[in-house]
Every structure is written in structure tokens, then in C-alpha cells.
Amino acid sequence: MRPRRAVSATRLPHEILKRVFSYLYLRDLAACMRVCRHWFSVLEHYCSPVWEYHTRREVPDSALSDPYMFGELTSFKEKLRAFHFAWNPKDSSRNNFLRTNGKIGVSTGVHAWEIVWEGPLGTVAVIGVATKHAAMQCHGYIPLLGSDDQSWGWNLVDNQVIHNGTMRPYPGTNNPPKYQPLSYAYYNLTLLVELYFEKGSEFLGVAFTQIPPVKLYPAMCAVYGNTEITLIYMGPTIVG
Amino acid sequence: MATESANGVSSPELNERDVVITTNDNRNFTVKIGVARVSKTINNMIQDLGESLDLSSGIPLPNVDGPIFEKVLEWCEEHKNAPEIKVEQDPHTRERKWFTMTEWEEEYFRKFLSHLWDLAMAANYLEIPSLYYYTCQKLAERIKGRTPEQIREMFGIEDDLTEEEKAEIRRTNVWCTY
Incomplete structure (x- = not known):
């Protein structure tokens, strides 16, 4: 043979x-x-x-x-990827200052997350990014995200961006529309070396520059009891 | 016609009769029908031929060669009376349950470790679910925890992706490793 x-x-x-x-x-x-x-x-x-x-x-x-959950993601791999990037249930505050981080962080490249805010904004509603060292819990109704040097946030209620406790109006236009509480809101959080936000497809301008090249996780901070926030990773995107 | 002759063929006496099977390198194997029909493909041929089956002239297998068919026959001999295997999922973890292999089966795969891909191809074509699923599981077992370099070396696969392509695949799929 x-x-x-x-x-x-x-x-x-x-x-x-x-x-x-x-x-x-x-x-x-x-x-x-x-x-x-x-x-x-x-x-x-x-x-x-x-x-x-x-x-x-x-x-x-x-x-x-769920018809909304993966609405724009049709393929199984995209759904699975989105699921991997979603909120991490182990990483959140135990009292009613809910603050959760994504499971997967990113450090380079351009990444987009779609954030759907369902229900009232309450008095504090912040979305943004945080490093893994950022504080997770605090007392009182204060925006936690952005309160230290480990996180960058945008308070949707008063249109201020916050980092290390310092606030600044955002978007930078004159009299930007306040977002109606009690309604759906879609936000696109896009991260590169700069952090900027989009509402729907409307570009709102760069929110933060000089974000250090460390691993960052999408994060949100809310105080209202019944708020539901959905986070969907849309994939690495192309700037253009 | 099919059902009547099929019933006839299923009789225990027939299982003891010999059939000649010819592989694509023109080797003839004389096999007991009871052993050969572990392969659903061969079993279907025997049933289709029914009364007209000429046991001495042989059944041709154009997609399998002698050395591999020899190994497949060893499996069929051992599994001629084995019940049909079931692919099951763990209801809690939703993972596919791994089959537990017998000592004989473990030894069989140790012996033919370098022919796992051939066995999987042959078992797929011959429709031998037990051999097919078990071989695929064995292959997965070998791939598990290895780097692309180690996998290539183990199976003798040529590295035909460029460094840029590999870096791009790695970058866009890095989430898989969490």
C-alpha cells in the first residue's frame, strides 16, 4: 500500500x-x-x-x-458581538444610583454604541465612558459619572459635560434644545481619541478631547427609579 | 417495491451474508451486510437494489479510498449493534453535550489521530453519524486552546493569509476572546 x-x-x-x-x-x-x-x-x-x-x-x-433590542443588527454574529459589549450586570451600584459599565472596554480605534433611554431622565442622567477604576457608588443625587478623573460624562438633563467634577455646557451651540423627559431618546456615543455624541444622526460636536489611551468602558448614571437604558454596540465605525 | 424488498433485506439472515464493496482505488472488501449497513449510504444502496442486489458484483464507493475504508470498517464492526446516537443540548447551559467515548473508541482515535479529517469526510459521505460526530468532537478537542500557529502545524495547513489580514481579523474579532 x-x-x-x-x-x-x-x-x-x-x-x-x-x-x-x-x-x-x-x-x-x-x-x-x-x-x-x-x-x-x-x-x-x-x-x-x-x-x-x-x-x-x-x-x-x-x-x-425583542423587536427593538437588535433592530438594526440583522446577523447572528453582530447580535452576539453586541451582547458581548452590553452592560455588565456585576458592575453596578446596589442602591438606586444605578451606574453600570459595559463588559468590554476599548482603547483604540473608533467605536460606536447606541444608547436608548426609555423613561424619564430624572434629575440626573449621564452617559459617557469610564475607566475600570471609576467610582461606582455614592450618596446623594449627584451625577457620579464625570465626578472623578476616571470618567467622562454628558448630563442629558442640563446639557453639561462633566469630567473630574468640572462642568461645561454641551452641545456648544446657542440654546441647544433640552431633551424632553418622558420620551424615548436615542443617543449614539462615539469614541475615538475624542468623545463625541450624536443624537439620532445629528452630530453634536466634540465633547472631550485629550482622553488618555486607556481602556474605556461605556457607562451611564441615572437616579430615576424606573429608567431603562439599552446599550447596543454598533461596531467599530469609519469616520467620515 | 421499495418497502417489500426493504423488509426482505432487513432480515437477520441477510445481515450474515457477505457483500463486496469496491473503493475508488479498486480494492474489494468483502463485508457482512450487518456491518456494512452501519453506513446509511450503503444501507440505502442495498435497500434500493433489493431483490436485484448481486452480492458478488460489489457496491462501488467512488468517494472513499481503501486505506480509509479499512479504518471505517473497524468502526462499523464495533458499532454494528449500537443504538443510534443523539445530539443533545444541555438545557441549562445550552451547550451541545459532548459525547462520552468508550475505551475502545478513545483507542480508535488515538490510533488514527493523523487521519481525523479523512475519517470525518468519509463518515460524512457514508452517513455514519456516530463516527462523524465523534470525529468532529475529537477534532474540536485538538483545536481547543491552541494558537493559529499551533493549529497550522498540527494539521499541516499552509499559512496563506498575509500578516495584515491576520492583524485585521484579530482586531475586528478581539471581542471573541472576552
Whole structure:
């Protein structure tokens, strides 16, 4: 019998690779994508059954069937990615100063999160970014986010941006419209070396410059009891 | 016609009869029907042929070669009376349950470790769910926790992505590693 070389793993049918990949965790899939072009081609499709399998495994059904939650994210991989970037339940204040951070931080590149504020703004409603060292709890009705040098926030109630306890009006236009409490609000928080916000698709100007290149997490701060805030990571974006 | 002859073929006596199977390198294997039909593909061929099945002239397998079919037959012999396997999910973690392998099965994969991809391809074509799922699980086991470099080396895969492409894939998928 002639000596036989094992079949080249680069010629394998997609079906078999998908089956193998569905046994692996995301960490291993990240490695598999960089093995060769053929393997990458199996995993690059955002709706591949492999991503579907992992999305259904990790993301709660209630979130997947929610028409608003992933409204603009149609593929399974995007949904899974958004879920990974979402609020971290372990990282929040225990009293009614709710302040939660995202699970994944970013330090370089341009990243966008969509923030949907559902319910009244209350007296304090701040969105922004924080390092992992920022304070998580405090006494009294004060905007926590932006109160120290570890976080940068924008108070939606009085249109002020805050960092290290210093406030400054934002957006910088004359008489910017105050946002109506008791209504839906969509904010896009975009981060590069500068932090700027968009409301819907309206660019509101740069809020902070000279943000240090440390790992930052999306964060929010609210005092009103029934506020629901949704955070959806929209992916690294292109400036333009 | 199919049902009648299928019933006829399913009889226990028939399982003891021999059938000749020819692989794509023109090797002939004389196999007991009871063993060969662990492969659903072969079983379907036997059923389709029914009465007209000429056991001596052989069933051709154009997609499998001799050395691999030999290994597959070892599996079929061991699993000829095994119940159908079930792919199950853990209701709590929603993870696919990993199959528990017998000592014989572990030994089988240790012996043919360098042929796992061939076995997966053959088992897929021959429709042998137990061999197919177990081999895929074994492959996943080998990939787990390894770097792209280690995976390439283990399976002899050529590195055909540029450094820039790899860096880009890494950057856009870094969230997978959390």
C-alpha cells in the first residue's frame, strides 16, 4: 500500500468545518479564523450556522425575540458581538444610583454604541465612558459619572459635560434644545481619541478631547427609579 | 417495491451474508451486510437494489479510498449493534453535550489521530453519524486552546493569509476572546 498523506485541512467541505467549529468557544474560533483563508471563509459570514449556534447559546431568547433590542443588527454574529459589549450586570451600584459599565472596554480605534433611554431622565442622567477604576457608588443625587478623573460624562438633563467634577455646557451651540423627559431618546456615543455624541444622526460636536489611551468602558448614571437604558454596540465605525 | 424488498433485506439472515464493496482505488472488501449497513449510504444502496442486489458484483464507493475504508470498517464492526446516537443540548447551559467515548473508541482515535479529517469526510459521505460526530468532537478537542500557529502545524495547513489580514481579523474579532 502506498504511504498516504492525510487530507489537506484546507480542502475540507464547509459542512465538516462548521460542525467542528460549533464545538468550540469564541476564543478558539478567533484563533481558527486566523489559521488560513479557507477556514476564515467558513467563519467570515456573519450569519453562518456557527454564529447562530453561539448566539442562541449565549443570548437570552427574550433578547433575541425583542423587536427593538437588535433592530438594526440583522446577523447572528453582530447580535452576539453586541451582547458581548452590553452592560455588565456585576458592575453596578446596589442602591438606586444605578451606574453600570459595559463588559468590554476599548482603547483604540473608533467605536460606536447606541444608547436608548426609555423613561424619564430624572434629575440626573449621564452617559459617557469610564475607566475600570471609576467610582461606582455614592450618596446623594449627584451625577457620579464625570465626578472623578476616571470618567467622562454628558448630563442629558442640563446639557453639561462633566469630567473630574468640572462642568461645561454641551452641545456648544446657542440654546441647544433640552431633551424632553418622558420620551424615548436615542443617543449614539462615539469614541475615538475624542468623545463625541450624536443624537439620532445629528452630530453634536466634540465633547472631550485629550482622553488618555486607556481602556474605556461605556457607562451611564441615572437616579430615576424606573429608567431603562439599552446599550447596543454598533461596531467599530469609519469616520467620515 | 421499495418497502417489500426493504423488509426482505432487513432480515437477520441477510445481515450474515457477505457483500463486496469496491473503493475508488479498486480494492474489494468483502463485508457482512450487518456491518456494512452501519453506513446509511450503503444501507440505502442495498435497500434500493433489493431483490436485484448481486452480492458478488460489489457496491462501488467512488468517494472513499481503501486505506480509509479499512479504518471505517473497524468502526462499523464495533458499532454494528449500537443504538443510534443523539445530539443533545444541555438545557441549562445550552451547550451541545459532548459525547462520552468508550475505551475502545478513545483507542480508535488515538490510533488514527493523523487521519481525523479523512475519517470525518468519509463518515460524512457514508452517513455514519456516530463516527462523524465523534470525529468532529475529537477534532474540536485538538483545536481547543491552541494558537493559529499551533493549529497550522498540527494539521499541516499552509499559512496563506498575509500578516495584515491576520492583524485585521484579530482586531475586528478581539471581542471573541472576552
